[in-house]
Amino acid sequence: MSQKSEKLIDKKGLRLDGRKPNELRPIKIEVGVLSNADGSAYIEQGKNKILAAIYGPKEVHPKHLALPDRMILRCRYHMAPFSVQERKSPAPSRREIELSKVIREALEPAIFLEYYPRTAIDVFVEVLQADGGTRCASITAASLALADAGIPMKDLVAACAAGKVDDTIVLDLMDTEDKIGAADVPVALMPNLDAITLLQMDGTLSLEEFEQAVNLALEGCRKIYAMQKEALKARYVNVKEVEE
């Protein structure tokens, strides 16, 4: 795991891309980018480029999958063949199937599923370019797309990862840090309700380090939430003014 051939943090305490340990990558979020979808969002987090689209609520087919008391959330996380260095097979891999489930479970607590019984809602997450931390960026984008689709939600979901690199706890790991580093802790948060909807850990951390990493990730989530808010505001407040 810890390959020390390359130093991930230099003497000044800066990371490979010149960030401080508690600094996020530059993030650009846009809402309502796809006209055919009911709701959509696009996020660029460092070199990550991710599109999220929502379709629904719609009738469930085959009908036996429908639930009588609530709607079902179907999620597909998919990486484009050109999203990584080596061509990725477009068929859903084991990892993509797992991430689809993880993203679905991170979004489910934020939605009023019981408002639309016997229907389904489809969430499509397409990773156009991947550079570590795509699951978090996907959750961030998908929750914005849900809000853009006008689906009643308890809260938005913002997600961010923290981890350990060269014995330092750092925020928002990129691909190389994720691969060479010691641990990775992705966290998804509903900021207003102060509830965590996703918490995973990959690698080894001591109890103190884990707590430190989670707190750093939560701090990152709150920063991302502020950006989500700005993105929705830019979409709806400015558009309104132009129309009037």
Add this chain to the structure above:
Amino acid sequence: MSLKSYKEKSGQFVLPGERLGVIEEFIPNSGTYVKSGVIYSKIVGRALLDFLNKRVSVYPLVHGAKIPRVGSIVLGQVSSVQSENAAVRIFKIGNKLLSGFFTGILHISDVQLRYVESMYDVCKPGDILRAKVISEKNRTYHLSTKDKNLGVVYAFCSQCGYMLASKKQNMYCPRCGKIEKRKITIDYGKGIV
């Protein structure tokens, strides 16, 4: 919070999950939900704080997430017709086009006020139909066309597929001359789907 800060809050842009107040000061209205005594917004919109009636609601800036409800006017394509029933694929609710579709059923007793002999005289597969949802019992949307602006808006010839033209009581095909029957709306062939 002082009254001044509340005044500033009214008309403010809010997101799902944004805190609007507590149940002791406001009655939660549309676009809001209550969790452990605190009122939050559940949609993207503008917060409206009504101090006279002590109500708080969120005016939606996003219009989405529509499903058929009792009373909504829907537009759909007839997918199959039996002697007493017709199945309709609903693709538009009000003026919102759906990305998927819902299935509704039109029963012969809900077609018109007067007696209707056969469903085949009402619509045929492929026709575009405007109807009203009258019930959602047994997990199916029951439709009705008992109104002069409800019924078939576009009909197609069962022989050649050309769009039918209305002629007095009947419908006729300008291409092959076939005479058919439909329950049409008053704006037949004029409306934009």
